[in-house]
Amino acid sequence: MSETIHRAHNFNAGPAGLPLEVMQQAQAELLDYKGTGMSIMEMSHRSKEFEAMLNETEADLRELLNIPSNYKVLFLQGGASLQFSMVPMNLRPAGASADYIVTGAWSKKAVQEAQKLGPTRVAADTKASNYSTLPASLDLDPKAAYLYYCSNETIHGVEFFQEPQPPAGVELVCDASSDFMSRPLDVSKYAYLYAGAQKNIGPAGVVVGILREDLLARVPANLPVMLDYKVQVENNSLYNTPPCFAIYMVGLVMKWIKKLGGLAAIEARNRAKADLLYQTIDASGGFYRGHAAPEARSRMNVTFRLPTEELEAQFVSEAKKLNMIGLKGHRSVGGLRASIYNAVELSDVQALVEFMKEFQKKHG
Ligand SMILES: Cc1ncc(COP(=O)(O)O)c(C=O)c1O
Secondary structure (H helix, E strand, C coil): CCCCCCCCCCCCCCCCCHHHHHHHHHHCCCCCCCCCCHHHHHHHCCCCCHHHHHHHHHHHHHHHHHCCCEEEEEEEHHHHHHHHHHHHHHHHCCCCCCCECCCCHHHHHHHHHHHHCCCCCEEEHHHHHHCCCCCCCCCCCCCCCCCEEEEEECCCCCCCCCCCCCCCCCEEEEEECCCCCCCCCCCHHEEEEEEECCCCCCCCEEEEEEEHHHHHHHHCCCCCHHHHHHHHHCCCCCCCCCCCCHHHHHHHHHHHHHHHHHHHHHHHHHHHHHHHHHHHCCCCCCEECCCCCCHHECCCEEEEEEHHHHHHHHHHHHHHHCCCCCEEEECCCCCCECCCCCCCCCHHHHHHHHHHHHHHHHCC
């Protein structure tokens, strides 16, 4: 007898839904990982089974993203937020300045951390548009140690589809937490790129960092070990006990992406979901209003508003009754937000747009 599994239409912004197949595999291996008689979270991170899994996860990541051989892959802790400090600590040499593009809440937090630690310039800030646009122009310092940006602002729902162009000799650094591996990416354009796993590639607890090797020459000698990229590189991310289970889950998600056909296939899937949702918003005659300007619309976090806050609250609560979870906008901006990361199926978005149409008929 087949059992029906109760799974929500999960539109959470992160931690977010994981592919059902991945969850089922984790469940099947939970008590006995590959005949070891224990879970991957119960074994030594120095065991050959764990190291094999770590190395395979890295190899799959490298294959999917086509990461050049002069880049190191790191599995880090402290969340993406710790990278706000580690980036300037490691990559901005003493006395040098760094440029930041501020397009929403996360790049704002990053620039604030960088300012605490040394010379920092704001190359653009789209606050005037309430973080609904991409910058029209950049005020760039040709001597900056790096140019920093956030490729997808999770809260405001604004995404760059083309990386900003730094001046010659200025390195590009990116927080890709909420659109990492949602589409192909040219790693060679970056000095350093990082992403918290908990949106597109796994559970919370691990950050993937991709660092061009020569940048290690910038790392100062006296950093606390846990904040030092060089220490992490030299120890294959095993300087201390890593987030074992989270890395294992990332490994399973990599296999799932490969099975679906890689990042080009993932992109096509994500595009179809986002197109359907934005078309529904645009066809509503103003009942639903997208927050982001059309050219800046995120394919991961679709932010929108209704005519009144009361209707927004009602939308969230009626959706919940239909098993659609996570649609309330972030507390800092209000409104609604549907996060449609890799693991969200087109059928989830179809259910949402059907509900949106019904809701409009009733209340529009
Ligand atoms: C784009 C972006 N950067 C950074 C963060 C912070 O991540 P963490 O909670 O892992 O520190 C988030 C979290 O949602 C995010 O969306």
